[in-house]
Amino acid sequence: MRRTSAAIGSAIFFLAAPGVVAGLGPWWVSGWEPRSPLPGAWMIPLRVAGVLLLLAGAAVVVDAFVRFVAEGSGTPAPIAAPGRLVVGGLYRHVRNPMYVGVLAAILGQALLFGDAGLLVYAAVAGAAMGAFAHWYEEPRLLGRFGADYERYRRAVPGWWPRVRPYHP
Template sequence: MTVRKPSAIAGSAAFLILVPGVVAGLVPWFLTNGYGLPLSSSAAMVAAGSILILGGFAVLLHSFARFAFEGAGTPAPIAPTERLVVGGAYRYVRNPMYVAVLSIIFGQALLFADGSLVIYACAVAVTVFTFVKLYEEPTLARRYGHEYEAYRRAVPGWVPRLTPWKSA
């Protein structure tokens, strides 16, 4: 399915609200009774949590934009990119969206000193890792072939590289 950039932008925005918005926003909101918990009594935990949330949100927005502008598609499996997305944050880690979502959830756990969010983040991490291994990586290998395999060998999936990868 070929997606034009305006459609890719709209589709990526809708997917951003629907999936990460629910996983990193709505579910944590419910788990914390509408963020009704007091902030952590530790200034260091509030600071660390805030940094994880803001950094994760910035990486998430950047990554979604890359799908629309670089890949001419969306992160949604029903409207995939025309080109493999390997620029921006993708030069450091293959899964910046998932890393960002987990950062946001762990950040909220620190901000609110809420153990249920740590358990939830761990469940999300296992689910995402399984999805990537069983569906996403094989699908990308079939769709993009040698280009994806070279990228996969050079860029780690979960812990970012210190230097950006440069495609051939």
């Protein structure tokens, strides 16, 4: 796939997948209306932490999408998968940085808006992403990239980043 096509496809998929899960879903749950379940003095540091977590999560997701175009010459969408196994950037530390970033963005919104419903939403979204990664993505990657993916999977954790980067 050409990089221009991959970039356009990735941008569309960005809006359709993480845009819905980390943007539209939390809005449906919370209305993006701040609540104060704790006394005001406690909410200020939680809201600041929420903004930082939201921004960090968004940056991770954007970086992962760019990596698919630049390194893999494809998109994260299963219908336009990359031609090469993507193991650079944040993928050197964790196999699922997009999912980790999406969860961070949702949890950031939970703190920012003081909405416990978003914690439940994050748990449901995380379980769905975990199931999808385990039962769909990993078997497909193993079938497509074989020993390279198996070596990568053994060396890089799926959900909790390793400190030292993986070097294939």
